[in-house]
Amino acid sequence: MTARLRRPTGAPVGLLCALAAVLAGAGAVVAARAAAPSAERSVVALWASAAALAWCAAVVAAVVLRGRVGRLRVQLAEGQARVEAAHAAALRAGTDTAAAVSEAQASRARANAARTEAEAARIELLAARSETVEARAEAAAARAAADDERAELARLAEQTIPQVVGRLRAGASVDTVLVEHRQTAHEDLLRLMAREVAYGERQRAAALAVCATAAGRVQALATSMHAELREMEHRHGEEVLGDLLRLDHSTAQAGRMADSIAVLTGARSGRRWTKPIAVESILRGALGRIGAYQRVRLHSASTAAVAGYAAEGVMHALAELLDNATNFSAPPAEVHVYVEELHSGLVITVEDGGLGLSEVWLRRAERAVSGEALDLTALSAGTRLGLAVVGALARKHGLSISFRPSSRGGTGVVMLIPEQLVAHPEPAAAQPVRVTARPAPAATAPQSVPPPPITDGGLPKRRRGQTMSAATGSVAAPAAKTGRPETAGRFGAFRQAVQGPQSVPPHPAPPADLPKDNS
Amino acid sequence: MTRVGQPARDDDPDRLYTVTGGRSQAPQHAFDVVTLIVSEDEPQPGMQSEHARILRLCARPTAVVEVAAELGLPVSVVKILLGDLLEAGRITARHPRFVPAQAKLPDLDMLKQVLHGLQKL
Numbered sequence: 032m033t034a035r036l037r038r039p040t041g042a043p044v045g046l047l048c049a050l051a052a053v054l055a056g057a058g059a060v061v062a063a064r065a066a067a068p069s070a071e072r073s074v075v076a077l078w079a080s081a082a083a084l085a086w087c088a089a090v091v092a093a094v095v096l097r098g099r100v101g102r103l104r105v106q107l108a109e110g111q112a113r114v115e116a117a118h119a120a121a122l123r124a125g126t127d128t129a130a131a132v133s134e135a136q137a138s139r140a141r142a143n144a145a146r147t148e149a150e151a152a153r154i155e156l157l158a159a160r161s162e163t164v165e166a167r168a169e170a171a172a173a174r175a176a177a178d179d180e181r182a183e184l185a186r187l188a189e190q191t192i193p194q195v196v197g198r199l200r201a202g203a204s205v206d207t208v209l210v211e212h213r214q215t216a217h218e219d220l221l222r223l224m225a226r227e228v229a230y231g232e233r234q235r236a237a238a239l240a241v242c243a244t245a246a247g248r249v250q251a252l253a254t255s256m257h258a259e260l261r262e263m264e265h266r267h268g269e270e271v272l273g274d275l276l277r278l279d280h281s282t283a284q285a286g287r288m289a290d291s292i293a294v295l296t297g298a299r300s301g302r303r304w305t306k307p308i309a310v311e312s313i314l315r316g317a318l319g320r321i322g323a324y325q326r327v328r329l330h331s332a333s334t335a336a337v338a339g340y341a342a343e344g345v346m347h348a349l350a351e352l353l354d355n356a357t358n359f360s361a362p363p364a365e366v367h368v369y370v371e372e373l374h375s376g377l378v379i380t381v382e383d384g385g386l387g388l389s390e391v392w393l394r395r396a397e398r399a400v401s402g403e404a405l406d407l408t409a410l411s412a413g414t415r416l417g418l419a420v421v422g423a424l425a426r427k428h429g430l431s432i433s434f435r436p437s438s439r440g441g442t443g444v445v446m447l448i449p450e451q452l453v454a455h456p457e458p459a460a461a462q463p464v465r466v467t468a469r470p471a472p473a474a475t476a477p478q479s480v481p482p483p484p485i486t487d488g489g490l491p492k493r494r495r496g497q498t499m500s501a502a503t504g505s506v507a508a509p510a511a512k513t514g515r516p517e518t519a520g521r522f523g524a525f526r527q528a529v530q531g532p533q534s535v536p537p538h539p540a541p542p543a544d545l546p547k548d549n550s
Numbered sequence: 551m552t553r554v555g556q557p558a559r560d561d562d563p564d565r566l567y568t569v570t571g572g573r574s575q576a577p578q579h580a581f582d583v584v585t586l587i588v589s590e591d592e593p594q595p596g597m598q599s600e601h602a603r604i605l606r607l608c609a610r611p612t613a614v615v616e617v618a619a620e621l622g623l624p625v626s627v628v629k630i631l632l633g634d635l636l637e638a639g640r641i642t643a644r645h646p647r648f649v650p651a652q653a654k655l656p657d658l659d660m661l662k663q664v665l666h667g668l669q670k671l
Contacts, residue, residue: 257565264566269626273574276567283565308563311599316563325572332596346563 052090056083187217195221196228205229243298246289253286254302280319287320290347291420300343307336307454308346310370310377316342317349323357331370335377336454341428345448348424348432351417352381352444360385360441367439377448383441393434393442400425400432428452566627569600576629577636581643583618583625586611587632591640600631601640608641 060079191212198208205225212221260279264272293300308316310333318324337345356366364384371378388396399418404426425432429449437443567574581587588611593602600621607620618628635641 261566264627265624269574269576269629272624272626276565276570276572276574279565280567304561304563309599312562312564315565315568319563319565319568324568330596342563 046094053087056086059083059086183217187221191217191221192224195225199225199229199232239296242292243296246292246296247298249289250286250293250302253282253289256282257286280324283320284322287347287350290343291351291416294347294420294423295416300347302343304339304342306339307456308339308342309334309336309456313337313342313346313349314368314370314379316346317353320346320350321354321357323362324353326357326360326362326364327353327366327368329368331368333370333372333377334456335372336456337377337448338452338454341448341452344424344428345430345446345452348421348428348430349379349381349446351421352432352446355417356381356383356385356442356444359383359388364441372453373447374450375447376450377453379446379448381444381446382437382439383443384437384439385441387436387440388434388442393436396434400434562622566624569598569623570627570630573630574626576626577633581614581629581632582645583613583615585614586644587614587617588612588642588644589635589640590642598631601635604628604631604635605640611644 060076060083063075063079195208195212199205205222208225209218209222212218257279260275260282264275264279267275290300310331311329314329314331318327318329321327353366353368360366360383366381366383369380369382371380396418400422403422421432424430429452431447431449433445435443435445587604587608589605589608591605593605597605600623603621604617607617612620614628614632615625617632618625621628623631632641632643636643
């Protein structure tokens with residue numbers, strides 16, 4: 032660069048030098064021509080001009096050479112500079128190279144480190160992958176185990192537990208039940224549950240037994256009180272009759288309550304009648320057990336009777352229905368009971384004039400008296416105990432009970448007593464027994480009784496609900512049927528004997544004669 | 551009355567208050583134990599069975615106490631039932647206490663013999 036700058040200044044200096052040399056030659060020529068004699072002037076001038084020319088040429092040559100030297104020097108400087116630059120560049124390049132080498136080494140080291148890391152990572156990855164595989168295998172195994180467990184649990188829930196609970200409910204002991212389920216996966220669980228269920232079952236059974244026993248005692252008390260009250264009602268006059276009847280009524284209601292508890296706890300019913308009970312007595316027996324019996328009107332012309340073993344149940348069920356009917360109709364409203372003899376049995380209809388059951392209650396009532404087994408948990412507050420009792424009795428005796436809205440505005444309950452529970456007394460017994468025809472029943476009654484069924488061994492067979500004497504029909508039946516007219520006849524004879532010593536006819540006189548005697 | 555001495559057995563399901571419909575007082579002065587009852591009507595179907603039995607029994611004159619014995623009911627209850635029938639006009643009642651005084655009463659020996667005869671039965 033410096034050479035390039037110096038170059039343009041060198042040329043003018045050279046030119047100036049050349050010019051000055053030319054001028055100096057010219058001056059020397061002029062001076063030499065002027066100084067030299069005129070003869071010699073032409074030679075001197077010629078020589079001077081030649082010298083000047085040589086001088087000029089030398090000067091020009093010097094100038095040119097100098098210019099060339101200058102250029103060379105510039106070129107040299109440039110070359111030096113280039114060399115320096117190259118050197119510097121080389122130095123830089125060397126340092127760069129060294130740096131690059133070191134960098135390369137460093138990067139190689141890093142690469143090595145990275146490689147080792149990558150290697151380590153790969154190993155880890157492999158390890159992790161193997162772990163994953165293991166874990167997956169474990170998970171699969173666990174899942175299989177869980178599936179097994181679930182299947183086992185499902186079997187436990189669907190088969191084993193219901194079976195165990197069912198057998199425990201049926202009264203088997205825990206050990207007996209669990210014998211079949213030894214060595215099963217959930218034996219401990221099963222044992223724990225079985226113990227709890229058995230404990231609960233024992234508690235329930237104990238509570239039921241206590242209730243049943245208590246109810247039985249109250250029933251027995253009520254029965255004996257009834258007998259004593261009846262005896263007192265006979266013994267005392269009418270001045271205490273009202274009080275006795277009230278006591279009788281209260282006792283009957285208490286007895287019904289005890290009967291209800293006995294029915295719900297599965298105990299035996301309170302009484303067993305040994306003879307068929309006439310429908311009228313059934314109705315009145317039911318009537319006597321409710322509070323508002325005076326609001327019930329009976330409409331029955333039926334002469335049928337209900338078999339003795341079922342009579343108590345029918346009366347009790349009917350009493351509960353009547354109690355419902357009177358409770359759900361306002362006090363002045365009457366409850367009407369109708370009896371109808373059908374081919375399929377005896378239909379007793381209870382109609383009240385109350386508000387009537389709602390659709391929901393109607394369905395609930397239907398369900399309560401349907402054939403479903405009694406569930407004690409359904410006896411929560413708000414459910415009518417009476418309908419549960421009716422349901423239990425209906426199941427026991429095969430009564431069918433249905434509810435319908437009554438045409439009188441309330442509810443009508445229809446109870447069908449199946450034919451096999453209904454006895455139809457012989458027409459002779461139902462016919463009016465006239466005292467004037469007194470010998471006739473004695474003769475006809477045994478004949479009217481059907482010949483008793485005979486077993487294979489030749490012994491008379493007793494029908495259900497009948498006593499043996501009623502079945503044989505020879506001893507007790509005539510005494511029961513015809514004994515009373517006999518007694519009346521004796522009293523008639525006694526009275527006539529009292530009234531006069533005149534001849535007493537062996538049989539009571541016809542009615543037309545007696546007023547004469549009295550007048 | 552006739553049941554005194556029998557064991558206190560309650561072999562009838564219908565209670566007496568259902569027989570009388572809850573009443574315990576007979577109409578006053580209508581009957582005493584020896585009033586004779588005569589039925590004036592046949593029993594009707596659908597009638598209370600005691601009423602029907604009374605009507606059948608009293609087809610010839612019968613004393614109240616006899617009716618009670620026959621029905622196995624206390625006299626006071628029978629009086630209530632007879633009161634119903636009397637009100638409905640189905641029976642008539644005659645009072646033997648209006649028997650004329652000159653009617654001869656049997657002597658005491660006769661009564662004793664009758665009593666012995668009864669006890670032997």
